[in-house]
Amino acid sequence: MKKTNTLLILFNIIGMLVFSQENTKYAETINVYDLEKHLSVLASDSLEGRETGKPGQKMAADYIMNHFKDIGIPPYKRKKYYQKFKVKSGRHLCKCEDCDMSFIKKLLGQKQKIKGENVLGYIEGSDLKEELIVITAHYDHLGKHDSLIFNGADDDASGTVAAMEIAEAFMLAKKDGFGPRRSILIMAVSGEEKGLLGSKYYTDHPIFPLENTVANLNIDMIGRIGDFKEHSNYVYLIGSDMLSTELHDISEEVNEKYTQLELDYTFNKEDDPNRYYYRSDHYNFAKNNIPVIFYFNGIHEDYHKPTDTIEKINFEKIKKISKLIFLTAWELANREERIKLKGE
Template structure:
């Protein structure tokens, strides 16, 4: 997750932010139904395992990846590992793109304060929907970190190695359902973005140059740091959920229903408070979707003592909690991808 910035237009969106509960009556059909969370869901859900998340994270956040700075050789190595993972699962890329890579040019980043960053790439994997293929559910996470400083590797195991491997694991779960003849009704785009730490560049480039029309994009579920706990919640089974009721009256209720269906984590809405000084709604890649009027939910574990330090290492990840949070995002995505109607955008 990038460091604190305050956009000039922040105040406009903040006025719509709130932590109030949404009633089931108001949400209408948004509450997950037993028919949605069926045997196919249960089978796919069980594919998300702590040991598999750990296996991938020990590679993504290893010293070999040199901190995955934007456009660096280490980041490209991490990208190659991710692409091979998708190939092995039989998950392809969007046909219109022609490969797993969406180039993010250096000039694009430089014009937005990216200094002398080299060309980089977003990585996109894609499962086409069986009934509503033109409607897209995006599951995103950035795979860059801050690189190497003074000869010390900043591995970024939580930020955002945890989100990176969660997206990969969710893709595996959806692909297992597809192989069993129960693929998602809507299409799923697994979007690994670059340049987040320097200014949300990869997600901005995608929303400026979308592979699929933004009008057809149903939601973005963004995962940025879900492998640790913060001092305020030490030892708790929780996750922060940010922005889920900013644009849609249905998304928050769907996520809460998915949570009750799965691990029943404590859902913390602290950062939805418009007066919170951290202003986290603006600090990760979901924001570039939200500013295009696409509903978002940002899953986050909080600011812990190793944030943006070289001590953000794989040994400190709580893999069981990482798996539970990943399962929650999967369950939410499953409902969004398989419900009869796409969620409404009824807030501004």
């Protein structure tokens, strides 16, 4: 009996080691070719800037949904990929304190009723499937004004294609028998540019109990070099230690072991004058006491301008940050204990 128990323990340890070593294999499936393929569609003139409620946004939603179908990701409980919402738009949330927003405000207009869709792909976990990791990126942008199209290649087609590739990496792992222990929701949200509307609707109407949501990893603008940087091997992280020290530590450890990016915490302050912590979709999760990380490359000269186009995108940068996010999500999904909030 003692020998049998020892063998079982040994096999379990070996199994866990093999499982933990598979993460890099699937991280390597994230590639520049697919990122560029997806972004060339989402940031194309034919989608007319993907303004929430307009035909271009609906076309983008269909493209993301079809990608989920193609890679085998089902909707939650085999229902629908779309979480539709109809709300009044709030104030526009610009990420740049010093930007001249007069033209953008005119473009977006006054408060209006908005119909949008969040696109949800759900990867069910195994023994810890009642807990959830949420990965978000907003696929909407500013739309079209007269002859000017705001393609939003960096903001936030870059984050959206990263989420699409991360979703595919997790599905490939699951098909090979290395699916996540905790469930994963990949959510492309709309309405961000009109006041974080899609993520607000989700947290008001979650498909999964918010108390079972372990963390939100939010990707918003990761395809360019920001104004204050001279190299591409960095990412700004915002919020990682606000609610959970463990989340911050895991993020640091994963990066040190696998990606060796410069993790810059310059804007990681609730009282930062730029207020980035409040300006993207992660904030609606943080308001509900869910630990978050916001991945961001910083503002650049083409931010919220028609010149935010695909030829300026650094796809190697997107790939490397996407790998960091995938590997962080892998650790969060497969570790034995759920990360703790500060004070627990």
